[in-house]
Each structure stands twice: as C-alpha cells, then as structure tokens.
Amino acid sequence: MKEEELYRYSDTVNELLARYGVKFGIYKNGIFKEQLFPFDMIPRKIGKDEFNYLEKGLKQRVMALNEFIKDIYGDKKIIRDKVVPEEFVYMGSGYLAQCEGVTPPNGIYTHISGIDLVQAKDGEWYILEDNLRIPSGASYPMIARDICRRSSPATFKNNSICDNRNYAKLLRKTMDYVNAGGHTVILSPGRYNAAYFEHSYLAEQTGAHLVTGNEIVVENDNLYFIDYSGRKERVGAVYRRISDEYLDPMNFNPESVIGIPHIYDIYRKGNVALINAPGNGVADDKGIYYFVPKMIKYYLDEEPILNNAPTYLPFYEKDMEYVLEHFDDLVLKDVAEAGGYGVVFGNSMTKDEKEKFIGMLKAEPRRFIAQEVIDFLDIDICDEGKVVPRKADLRAFVLMADEPMVWRSGLTRFSRNPDSFIVNSSQGGGFKDTWVLEE
Numbered sequence: 001m002k003e004e005e006l007y008r009y010s011d012t013v014n015e016l017l018a019r020y021g022v023k024f025g026i027y028k029n030g031i032f033k034e035q036l037f038p039f040d041m042i043p044r045k046i047g048k049d050e051f052n053y054l055e056k057g058l059k060q061r062v063m064a065l066n067e068f069i070k071d072i073y074g075d076k077k078i079i080r081d082k083v084v085p086e087e088f089v090y091m092g093s094g095y096l097a098q099c100e101g102v103t104p105p106n107g108i109y110t111h112i113s114g115i116d117l118v119q120a121k122d123g124e125w126y127i128l129e130d131n132l133r134i135p136s137g138a139s140y141p142m143i144a145r146d147i148c149r150r151s152s153p154a155t156f157k158n159n160s161i162c163d164n165r166n167y168a169k170l171l172r173k174t175m176d177y178v179n180a181g182g183h184t185v186i187l188s189p190g191r192y193n194a195a196y197f198e199h200s201y202l203a204e205q206t207g208a209h210l211v212t213g214n215e216i217v218v219e220n221d222n223l224y225f226i227d228y229s230g231r232k233e234r235v236g237a238v239y240r241r242i243s244d245e246y247l248d249p250m251n252f253n254p255e256s257v258i259g260i261p262h263i264y265d266i267y268r269k270g271n272v273a274l275i276n277a278p279g280n281g282v283a284d285d286k287g288i289y290y291f292v293p294k295m296i297k298y299y300l301d302e303e304p305i306l307n308n309a310p311t312y313l314p315f316y317e318k319d320m321e322y323v324l325e326h327f328d329d330l331v332l333k334d335v336a337e338a339g340g341y342g343v344v345f346g347n348s349m350t351k352d353e354k355e356k357f358i359g360m361l362k363a364e365p366r367r368f369i370a371q372e373v374i375d376f377l378d379i380d381i382c383d384e385g386k387v388v389p390r391k392a393d394l395r396a397f398v399l400m401a402d403e404p405m406v407w408r409s410g411l412t413r414f415s416r417n418p419d420s421f422i423v424n425s426s427q428g429g430g431f432k433d434t435w436v437l438e439e
Contacts, residue, residue, distance in 0.1 A: 009151040010041045010382065016147050021197050022140065038430035039144050040381045044392065044412040045435045051408065054125060057306030058396055059404040060296060062113045065130060065283045067299040069109040072282055073099045083298050084291045091366055092288065093336055094281020096244060098251055102268050105178040109277040112174065113398040119377040126309045126374055128393065132276060132284040134241055137411040138167055138397050139198040140431050148433065160438040164409035168205035170399045175237050177401035178273040182236035183225055185209040185216060189242055189258045199241050208239065218262040223272045237273040244278045286335035286369050287313065310372040314365040323370045327354065330370040381414055390414045394434065410434040
C-alpha cells in the first residue's frame with residue numbers, strides 16, 4: 001500500500017474541511033463553542049477477511065438489540081425469565097414508559113446503530129459501547145474521503161479500497177423501507193447543535209429535506225412539511241436528530257421549544273416513521289451493555305461473535321467485591337454520562353478521591369460499571385511532521401432495512417494525548433479515514 005502521496009496534501013485537506021465547516025460544537029459552562037475536528041491523513045486499514053468477521057458480529061449484535069427493545073416495550077419475556085433484572089431496565093434514563101406497546105413501522109427500532117469497538121494489541125476486537133439513540137459521525141469520514149480522493153486520485157485508483165460513498169444510499173434505503181408515505185426529512189434542532197454539519201451534509205447526500213421544528217406540523221393525524229412558498233406536503237419518515245425528551249412537548253418534556261407537538265401521537269398510529277425509534281436508550285445504557293451477550297444467546301440462540309470488554313456490575317455483590325479488590329486495575333464509568341465524560345481510572349485517583357468514589361459506588365451501585373483496562377492497539381498518526389503511535393477506537397455503522405447492513409468504512413477516532421485512552425472529539429481527539437481493503 002503506497003498512500004504516501006496523501007501525506008503531501010495534509011494541510012490542503014484540513015483547510016478544505018475547515019472551509020466546508022466540518023466542525024463539532026460543545027457546550028461548556030453555558031457557552032457554545034465550535035471547533036474543528038482534526039483530520040489525520042494516515043488511514044486506518046482493515047483487511048477484507050477481518051472486516052467480514054466484524055460485519056458478522058455487528059449484524060448479530062444489532063439484531064439482538066432490536067429484539068431486546070421490542071421485547072421490553074412488549075411482552076418483557078427477558079425480564080420474566082430473569083435474564084435481565086427489571087431494575088436495570090426501569091431505573092435507566094433511556095427507558096420511556098410512553099413507548100410501552102408501541103411498535104414502529106416494520107418492527108425496526110435500531111435503524112442506525114453506531115457501535116464503538118477497540119482492537120487490543122493481541123489483535124482481538126472488543127465492543128466498548130452501543131450507540132442506538134442518535135449516533136453521529138458518519139459524515140466526517142465521508143467528506144474526508146471525498147476531499148482526499150480529489151487531492152490524490154492515484155492513491156484510490158492504485159489501492160484496493162472499498163468505496164465508502166454508498167453510506168447515503170444505505171441510509172436512503174433505510175429511510176424508504178420504513179416510510180409511511182410522503183417525503184423524508186432530517187429534523188435538526190438548528191444551527192447551534194453540536195452535529196449540525198452532519199445534519200446538513202446527510203440531507204444533501206440523501207436528497208432529504210433538512211428542517212427544524214417550525215417547518216413541519218401535525219394536522220389531521222398526519223405530518224406535513226411547509227416549503228418556502230407555504231405549501232404543505234406530507235412527510236412519511238423523519239430522521240430526527242433531536243433527543244427523545246425534546247421531540248414532542250405534548251408527550252415528553254413540556255418545556256421543549258424545538259420539538260413538534262403531537263408527532264409522537266401520529267407515530268403511535270403508524271402515520272409516520274421516526275428514525276431512530278423513541279425509547280432506544282433502554283438498550284444502550286452502559287449498565288444494559290453488560291447483558292448484550294446474554295441477549296444474543298436468548299433471542300438468537302447463538303454464541304456472541306464479538307466480545308464485550310470484561311465488565312463488572314457493582315449492583316451484584318460478587319462483582320462489587322471484585323471491583324473493590326481490584327479497584328486500581330479498572331476503569332469506572334458513570335452509566336448516565338457520554339462523550340468521554342464520567343470515565344475515571346482507578347490508578348489515577350488520590351487516596352481521598354478513591355475513598356469518595358467508593359462511597360458513591362456503594363451508595364449507588366446501579367450508577368456505575370467497571371471494566372478491565374484494554375491496552376488498545378496503537379495506530380500511527382502524523383503529529384507536527386512526525387509519525388507517532390496513539391490510542392484509537394472505531395465507530396462502525398450498522399443500518400437496518402429488510403436486513404442489517406454494515407457500512408464498509410467507519411469513524412476512526414484517536415487521542416492526541418500520548419498518555420490518554422479517551423478518544424472522543426469533545427475530549428480533544430481527532431479522526432482519520434478507515435480503509436476497508438477489497439483483497
């Protein structure tokens with residue numbers, strides 16, 4: 001593989017990404033700040049056979065998670081059979097009582113899943129997290145690949161790399177498969193959302209209308225898009241980039257000013273598809289993560305292809321004993337946090353910090369999980385002209401229509417801090433292209 005040609009265009013590519021507004025936003029101390037998502041030109045490479053293995057495991061996992069959500073808001077067999085404790089379902093912030101008894105079009109809850117994996121130094125892949133609510137990030141490798149391709153066509157002509165430009169086609173297939181009749185729209189909270197670039201980019205790529213809450217309205221049990229001339233046209237599918245609680249002030253948070261009144265009412269009647277389905281958070285809770293291998297056996301009668309990171313639940317007395325005994329060797333995660341927040345390493349705490357944390361752990365055991373620290377595989381990045389190793393993960397995207405479809409690309413995020421395992425963009429990380437090889 002001779003991708004060295006790309007390195008010469010690093011500055012040009014990052015300048016173009018900045019010009020196109022490839023940014024992410026974060027709120028900190030009540031202030032919204034946008035910043036560039038740094039792109040590294042050295043691609044991550046995954047061989048054909050290795051990705052085929054990942055693909056099988058990802059499809060298996062997403063199918064089991066979809067069955068779990070359907071079961072939780074339906075018959076609840078997995079609770080009755082005591083595979084998953086009811087406390088871990090009903091005490092989780094992602095569970096929504098409003099979703100009880102509601103089946104989305106074609107029974108699909110997990111239309112778009114972002115599954116975070118890491119590869120250990122021994123080559124084994126581990127699932128770190130399932131993102132099933134509003135997973136983001138596909139747009140970054142899409143546009144980066146497009147700019148790189150224009151900068152150095154020979155690189156992509158001479159190397160056998162899977163074309164990642166089909167993500168929009170997969171997404172459109174997912175949208176059309178569940179569309180209840182009418183236009184498809186991408187619902188954004190607006191310009192100051194952290195992922196607004198992605199909203200607008202995916203709308204352009206899929207041909208969907210990009211709308212905010214004041215551009216769609218519920219009338220006569222249907223949803224309508226109001227175009228620039230004031231004409232109303234029916235909407236059959238909404239790829240919503242608004243969290244559950246703000247989606248509909250009549251059914252969820254009454255103080256929401258970005259949602260659409262009564263959209264959930266017509267969703268319950270089957271008159272519009274919501275992508276992803278409300279209530280999915282019940283399955284991507286960090287506490288529920290522990291039970292996903294059990295779900296695969298329970299719903300699919302199969303052994304898990306991809307493993308979780310070794311995880312312990314202080315909720316269980318035996319696991320609590322292990323966590324307290326091996327505290328310095330573990331990473332502790334608050335199940336309510338995301339984006340790299342709420343993650344602490346036992347060996348990084350002072351004596352007082354440990355005592356305080358253990359007190360919280362004993363008082364609220366459902367609030368935390370503990371995991372063995374996986375020594376991620378280091379991958380090369382270019383830092384100030386030097387090639388250096390850094391920790392990285394991979395967010396794989398699985399889309400669901402008549403069957404699960406795994407995008408043969410992904411978002412590789414890396415830490416720019418040589419001493420950090422946290423790769424999230426909100427924590428200062430960067431991203432790079434992921435080459436899935438065709439041979």
